[in-house]
Amino acid sequence: MIETLAEPKAQVDDLSASELLHALRERKAVEDRAAADQLALAARWADLHPPESIHTATVFGDGGRYGLEHEEPIAGEGCPAVAEFCIAEVGAVLGISSNSAKRLIGHALELRHRLPRLWAQVHAGQVPAWRARTVAEATIHATPSLTVEAARWVDTQVAAVAGRVGPAQLDRLVAETIKRHELADADPTADPEDGYLAVDPRHATVYDQDVHYAGTMRFEAELDIADALDLDRALAHGAETLKALGSAAPLDARRSAALGDLARTQTALDLHAQGSTAARSEDGLTVAREVVLHAHFPASLDGLDGLETVFGPTGRMEEGPRLVLLEQVQGWCRDSRTKVTVKPVIDLTAELTAPGYDIPDRIREQVILRDRTCVFPWCTRPARACDIDHVIAYDHDAHTEGRPQPGATVSSNLAPECRWHHRLKTHTGWRYEVTGPGVYEWTSPHGHRYRRDRDGTTRIGDPDPPARP
Template identity: 30%
Template sequence: MAPTVDAGAAELLAAEEAGVRHRRQLEVDALLRLLAWCDLHSLDPQSQPGAVPVRFGGDRLVRLGGEGTPQTSELCMAEFAVASNAGWIATSHRAAAALDLRHRLPRLWERVQRLDVEVWVARRITDLSRNLTRAAVEIVDISLAAACDLTPGKLIELAEARIIEADPQAHRDRIAAEEARITLRLPNAGALEFTTSVEELAQALADHHVPDDEDDVATMDQLRARAVELLADPHAAVRFLEGLREPETPPAPTTTRAPRRATVYVHIDAAVLAGLATGVARVEDLGPMLLEQIAALVRHRSIDLHPVIDLNSGTAVDAYEHPTACKERTQLRTGGDVFPHSASRTRRLDHDHVTPYDKDGPPGQTGDLNDAPPLTRRHHRAKTHLPYRTRQLGLGAYRWQTPHGLLRVVTRYGTTVVEPLRTTDGTLVGEVYPARYDVRYDVGA
């Protein structure tokens, strides 16, 4: 029971101490459940009768953790991610940490289970040590076990030191990789223009760099770093791009650079049109912006104008392939991947038919109301090769049922749990959908 407002200081402090241990225990229990899930799915899917070959997208064993950890079914992580209200990648990273703790850092894992070390600290150490060999990581584990009472920051610092000692060359490689990265803080418009210029210059350097017998092929990060160095002398950069020769740089092509283009989608709400709200735009890969920021962003770009896209309407065609316009409307309605709890906003998505296409069936089978959930390739593989069930409930709204019966609805509002509606005797008579959604849900069979 939570303490009352009048509780004494000692009671409040005791409750806080108990709360800390309770929270840590819940986090440990969550890792134990994830480990048990991995153990349940440690059998090679390719050894099962009727297994779909990996080359056709079938399931397979993958090693999520470091050297010495057991392998786990790749596609099984999708359903546990749904139960965790998390994404596939985040869940896979959590599983990798749990496996590393149990199999590579058992002494640290014991301290985590005793609630002496917080899970987030242990996960940070597993991330840092994942590339070490099993023999090297054991040295790190022994050292951490002896440091019983260090604060989280000092424990991580000790782990970093031992990891460097265990593999100095790997640390040198990480330093080189960090030095090749570019980290700048600029206004959105300026950042986009600058990074675009860096990419173009790096690509030009890549196109015209001829390595000799002793010269390694440069990575794109190294070429980007060279591009930034070149941009520090704008006149040298201009000479290079115009095709004049520098001592270390072969001549660049003399073709004129095509103007950069921008396609802008403006989502207009009735409240904005009525002057009752401020217009806010969302730019893909950048996030929400005010309209004046959009003006700055596209100032130096050639603008493509398209007809108004009404997201409340749809069309149907007789062909098997979804028309580009249909895919575009679905993308704009959903904002990206619609696997439960997915955060991906990529446009590289797989489209399919919710109701399977029948070449001998009625006309109009392909369209907005039969556009299966747009998914990333990994989520599409899970849906295809595991017994997931999906239904389209409306424009941009999808109902999911996982192999073990978890129910979710995914719309532009996000992912929501669907509650079963039962009579007093427990008979299932329907499902409860969120009333706040303005999509009409058809909850038929």
């Protein structure tokens, strides 16, 4: 039997097939136990941090899990509220974003208070924590919201089989259970099967965080039958046209390219532009709607971002942590219906200054390009969507009182922070300082320290564990 989780390779190589299977099973049990404990610890952390009022409770809102335009609680009706800013400490310790920490704590509270059977099964080792969390995610964000009674009914139906079915089956079961309960509430005499016709499954979703190193992004859609067949015929025609024009790409790749062409040259856009002053290319077609992408390539492809991959020279896309191929950018520029704008080069190492508190556009752009994202530990919100914060606060009374300005508006004293983390820094004990160009060291209220630079977050010190009485 393996005694530790980090045995020398020689000892692992000595294990028989049966011993390897036994060891893998043990490790999986340890992993499941740790995940269950993490949920219990997250729920206890919530217990220790109630909000002072409902206005200071944490919610999903602008930039939350779903990019909501309205606020939504992190757990359903009947769960205790949690102080807004206590979330950040949990996320930083676990090495996850604050929004991911919200989901963890929300799932823990949802399971403990509204799905008690699943909660018990998780801690008995009968259901993995990740499966229970998928159920909690569905019941938290059900539309319309589930009452406590409705959530308990879902819990009763799902807990009976949650440990025995696969993930896809579990997802379908949860969705069906929620829908049947809604139908029963609306009309106890109605046929539950009729209710499925009222559910509109159509959607068109771009998975902008699912980016392949080849420079592709996944797009998924559920269409009306007639629309789907029309689109299929259009893609087939577009793929054949590309082949006739000399494309040697496989059929699937040509269909994918044809879908992109539809977005740029579809008839509706041409009709909309008739009689207008819309810009047209040399071939008479309307210029496609402008899509603004910020692609960064070094002056020399030997530079920091100019990675040479198996796909060719590579740069960086500002819209999220992803790569872009030089060949792709060249292809975009060759398309006569693509509007390409080249912006001036900015020296990211220059120390730019400005009098007063307001930040000029040239300094703002430099800070955005230098830091790329919000500089709070583990946060990945793009810097272009962030506030620009004076690291050392600007003293508005310094000039009139004849004192030197401690928080000048200079490149080295500015950092991008998303609105939530900007408020966190302003209203809590979180503090940070600049230790180098684009390098920040954060200290949490509990004494944990993190270094954040353009490459990510690193733990640089933990406080001594508290002594038990």
